Amino acid sequence: MTAQEQPSIPDSAASPVGLRERKKIKTRQAIRREAYRLFREHGYDATTVDQIAEAAEISPSTFFRYFPSKEDVVLTDEYDPLLVEALRSAPEGTSLVRIVRTGVMNAMREVMREDREELATRMTLMLSVPALRRRSYDQQMQSWTLIATAFAERSGRAVNDFELRVAASAINGAMAESMARWAEGGCAEDPVALIDRALGYLEKGLRDSP
Structure with missing residues (x-):
């Protein structure tokens, strides 16, 4: 079967994520958004987890429930x-x-x-x-x-x-x-x-x- 003949995949097949998972994704995205803003303003090495947590209005312990380390904010x-x-x-x-x-x-x-x-x-x-x-x-x-x-x-x-x-x-x-x-x-x-x-x-x- 050639590439042109192969069946297409509906858009919906790529995004059937449950409500609970979507909430987790939104929280991760909010943390990541603040982290990236701080990285751009102060540099990656100069930005701490405490600063990211404060900017995202969460506790450091909540941060670590979503990301094991600062590196994982970027990598996951x-x-x-x-x-x-x-x-x-x-x-x-x-x-x-x-x-x-x-x-x-x-x-x-x-x-x-x-x-x-x-x-x-x-x-x-x-x-x-x-x-x-x-x-x-x-x-x-x-x-x-x-x-x-x-x-x-x-x-x-x-x-x-x-x-x-x-x-x-x-x-x-x-x-x-x-x-x-x-x-x-x-x-x-x-x-x-x-x-x-x-x-x-x-x-x-x-x-x-x-």
Whole structure:
């Protein structure tokens, strides 16, 4: 089945999040929003957890219920659960890269409409702060494992299936490279277009590779 022939995935498949989870997401977003503002004003290293908690009008203990550390404010996001749901609910016969491509596009369009500045701050920090850059690799590995596990569940393949893990790793790398290019270019390009371009390249089977 070619990329053009593959079934599309409804937008609703990427965002069926329950009320309780939405409330948690809103609280995390409020904390993150204040943290990013302080990072921009004072720098990442000079900003403390106590300052973030005060700005978000919560206690430090509440902060740690949502984020294990200051680094996690930057490194964690709500995209993985949405992507996993897209993988589980996609039409039968849809390829892994097509599911991810559609699910990511849906999520990224919403993020860019509502939180472009915060996303730009996040990516800039992940590239410029050594501690964040080191830990971002671990985050990518977790996302890679989630993608492989969710697709294995729907396809009946083993989680440690070699081809599946290679595909998940390639998809994760393509998305990471797209976001890095966006940040390195001063966040001037359209990251949605970059990710779509990268995943489209994978979907074609790297036929135009150098």
